[in-house]
Amino acid sequence: MGEIIVNTAGAIPLTAYLIVGLIMFFAGIYGFFARKNLIMILISVELVLNAVDINFAAFNRYLFPDQMEGMFYALFVIAIAACETAVAIAIIINVYRKFGNTEVDNIQQMKE
Amino acid sequence: MVQQIVFIILALVIALCSVLAVTSKRVIRAATYLLFVLLATSGLFLMLNYHFLFAVQVMVYAGGIMVLFIMAIFLTHQPGKRVATKSSWKVTSSALLAVAGLVLCGVIIVRNLSCAFRVVTEHEISMHTIGQALLGTEKYQFLLPFEAISLLLLACIIGAIMIARKDRGVKEIEKVENEETENSETWEKSL
Numbered sequence: 001m002g003e004i005i006v007n008t009a010g011a012i013p014l015t016a017y018l019i020v021g022l023i024m025f026f027a028g029i030y031g032f033f034a035r036k037n038l039i040m041i042l043i044s045v046e047l048v049l050n051a052v053d054i055n056f057a058a059f060n061r062y063l064f065p066d067q068m069e070g071m072f073y074a075l076f077v078i079a080i081a082a083c084e085t086a087v088a089i090a091i092i093i094n095v096y097r098k099f100g101n102t103e104v105d106n107i108q109q110m111k112e
Numbered sequence: 113m114v115q116q117i118v119f120i121i122l123a124l125v126i127a128l129c130s131v132l133a134v135t136s137k138r139v140i141r142a143a144t145y146l147l148f149v150l151l152a153t154s155g156l157f158l159m160l161n162y163h164f165l166f167a168v169q170v171m172v173y174a175g176g177i178m179v180l181f182i183m184a185i186f187l188t189h190q191p192g193k194r195v196a197t198k199s200s201w202k203v204t205s206s207a208l209l210a211v212a213g214l215v216l217c218g219v220i221i222v223r224n225l226s227c228a229f230r231v232v233t234e235h236e237i238s239m240h241t242i243g244q245a246l247l248g249t250e251k252y253q254f255l256l257p258f259e260a261i262s263l264l265l266l267a268c269i270i271g272a273i274m275i276a277r278k279d280r281g282v283k284e285i286e287k288v289e290n291e292e293t294e295n296s297e298t299w300e301k302s303l
Binding site: 037053074102 | 116127198
């Protein structure tokens with residue numbers, strides 16, 4: 001099950017994967033707060049979910065290589081993200097039909 | 113050495129494109145940057161030796177979800193047109209918030225994670241093992257979440273159809289029904 005080593009030159013540390021996921025996560029957070037287009041907000045949410053996937057897989061591989069729960073959680077996160085995107089895009093298209101654009105500021109009420 | 117170079121390339125692509133995806137002025141460009149991020153992520157999964165996860169990421173994310181995004185963008189935006197941005201103090205404050213969170217979590221990760229770890233020397237997980245774990249009912253097996261996901265997908269399909277369906281008023285539906293009955297009557301007469 002792999003041997004424990006300290007700081008070798010040839011391998012990528014776990015920290016590197018976590019930092020990559022971290023940058024992606026906070027890019028998503030920034031987009032979620034700073035943009036007002038509904039599709040941009042959805043893209044930001046996808047970035048956040050993807051960062052979580054990287055963390056699950058990296059923790060699974062580096063800390064518990066003989067198990068595979070992290071991989072399955074990443075799989076389920078991907079499936080749920082697909083569902084969420086489909087419903088959100090249906091809502092966005094419906095909003096566009098009613099209001100003519102997809103800016104969050106212009107949508108005062110969802111019910112007519 | 114090769115592994116490190118590939119990792120650095122993938123990490124740079126992810127970092128750059130995810131920042132560009134949330135700051136880009138045109139929505140279609142943001143979606144393209146998101147596609148690059150998703151493909152680079154699947155590359156990271158390949159480097160972690162999760163081949164099944166790599167395939168799922170490429171098929172579901174880079175294939176399915178991106179097609180949904182691009183169709184939605186073409187249905188709701190004029191391509192090439194810039195989208196409006198929020199007022200500048202909101203953008204600044206959310207950028208500050210994101211950078212503060214990034215620095216905080218980065219310091220926590222770098223200072224608290226030990227550098228001792230196991231090197232990945234195993235071969236990939238075989239499809240046989242994955243299938244057994246996905247459809248088994250014992251400990252560390254995932255039949256129940258698997259079925260729950262399939263139910264969720266069904267509910268999601270029905271919900272998406274219900275929401276996105278063109279909402280025809282009652283009068284319109286009656287009109288269409290009348291036309292249909294008239295059509296069938298004329299058709300019977302012609303017989």
